[in-house]
Amino acid sequence: MISRDLLRDDPDRVGELLEVRGEGADAVARWTELDGRRRSALTELEELKRRRNEASKAIGELKREGKSAEAQIAEVADLKRQIPDLEERVSAVRSELRDLELGLPNLPHDSVPRGDDESANRVERVVGEPRKFDFEPQAHWDLGPALGILDFERAAKIAGARFVTYFGAGARLERALINFMLDLHTGEHGYRETLPPFMVNGDALIGTGQLPKFGADLFKLEGDRYYLVPTAEVPLTNLFREEILDEADLPIRLTAFTPCFRSEAGSHGKDVRGLIRLHQFNKVELVHLAAPEQSYDCLEELTSHAEKVLQLLELPYRVVTLSTGDMGVSAAKTYDLEVWLPGQSAYREISSCSNCESYQARRANLRYRPSGGGKPRFLHTLNGSGLAVGRTVVAVLENHQQSDGSVTVPEVLRPYMGTDRIREGD
């Protein structure tokens, strides 16, 4: 949600920034109009309520003194005829205003490149050199099945398209990566390990911005009010909703492994092979709850924590700042980490690190009390993948494959894997 103060004080600037994100100045104009209607109706309503309260109080006093209160009772009766009407008007305007506010995307940070799509993204740095192969590197969807560690066809039998089953060393590799990432973030980067529910309610999804607009991307349990989490960002960020935290406790850094469930509606024909785009995948997530003054430092740190995973796994990657047209609705600024995939000769997204500033905090009513005292303020929320585990498996297989079809296990994973090489049948 965008700050109401900002909408009121500087509607032109908000309109201009929204323009860049596909919403126009007309949305701001509509907001201003609704807000005005809300305020005038509210003022009117509260005046009636004040008179009603006054009269009721008088009735009590008069009765206690044994006097007649007929006049006051009549006045209250009269007011009570008018109040429900006005109340309805107020709540109608309110919900219209809320619908509008919940539908508006966040405003981009000044440092974000403006543009309509990913072609306007800005490459910040390229880290590591793509390896030179003296043979034709295979894509993981050939390599994995050949090794007998990834099975898409059998997964389709029990579930359908866009699912995978790991066998043997593949399953172990997934588990090794999860443990490695969690150990790194808790041991070296100062995160608290968290294991949240994998199902959440609608309020949580409104809090982080998936609802009301993107319900089609989610799996909802039939006949129930639960949704499967599309990312651990949802449970983690909402964990402290409706709370007022102490500034001294910020930033709160949480990491969690969860599966993620996405319907991938509207992505037919995209990434149909392999485990790039599945209905269910695993992810280790990083979340910061930060004071506004520190949140952009936090974004750099969080991103560096995700990068560290790639570096230790000896995977070449680049860091990209998403343009205004390529960012998610909640983000004010997003860095994508794109890992090099030799099988596709392309950099592909493996992590997305965002500062949502106070956008989600407003929706989830996530606040903190400043150390110096004073009113509670909205904090800033950040999240990033540290990393998407399935895609990391892809990157490890493709980058560390050998000419004989085996895969060298990166040094840091060997204690977790119990081997330095994955061979057919492992």
Add this chain to the structure above:
RNA sequence: GGAGGGGUGGCAGAGUGGUCGAAUGCACCGGUCUUGAAAACCGGCGUGGCUUCACGGUCACCGCGGGUUCGAAUCCCGCCCCCUCCGCCA
């Protein structure tokens, strides 16, 4: 799934129809006292909205939503959550 109990301010905990946004204690902030600290004493101390240059005024909030009443933290209905016991299950 069945039976019972319970959700009040940062915490604990009173309050069963009006003068209750709410006693009291703890915590916290400011002050007095003290060489300093503690103790003691004095004062302050919820959140949001509307209005105001400001002082202030006002509305709402006692899990959430409805209802009864001139008037609801208090009575009635529905829902959510927590606890205990039984059943079932991992």
